[in-house]
Amino acid sequence: MTISMYEASVPVFSARLKALSNVLTIAEQNALDRKIDPQVFLTSRLAPDMYALTRQVQIATDHAKGAPSRLAGREVPKYEDNEASFADLQARITKT
Numbered sequence: 001m002t003i004s005m006y007e008a009s010v011p012v013f014s015a016r017l018k019a020l021s022n023v024l025t026i027a028e029q030n031a032l033d034r035k036i037d038p039q040v041f042l043t044s045r046l047a048p049d050m051y052a053l054t055r056q057v058q059i060a061t062d063h064a065k066g067a068p069s070r071l072a073g074r075e076v077p078k079y080e081d082n083e084a085s086f087a088d089l090q091a092r093i094t095k096t
Contacts, residue, residue, distance in 0.1 A: 005071045013064035020060055021093050027053075028086040038086055055081075057089045061096040 031038045043052045051059065058081045069076040079096075083089050 006068065009071060010068055013067070017061070017064055017093050017096060020057065021090060024057070024086055024089055024093075042084075042086070042089075054083055054089065057092065058083065061092050065096050 027041050028038060030036075031041050042054045045052055050056075058079075061079070065079075066076045079092060083092055
């Protein structure tokens with residue numbers, strides 16, 4: 001049985017991005033329910049040497065678009081890292 005690089009990579013990235021989107025939805029709702037400024041979550045780090053949540057989402061989407069592009073020998077799409085809200089991050093995931 002043979003499996004293509006697409007079959008071995010894209011479904012994995014798609015599933016992880018869907019899970020990440022769900023986490024962002026839950027986090028945004030939690031912020032609203034608890035009357036916490038969403039920026040608190042978006043700029044928070046779980047440990048001092050970790051990136052903030054926004055940067056982690058940017059990196060996850062960079063990997064998800066970069067790996068398949070490189071495997072296909074195509075140019076990796078470039079996204080500006082300017083997301084400032086949960087909606088912006090969800091849009092980036094959708095675009096990826």
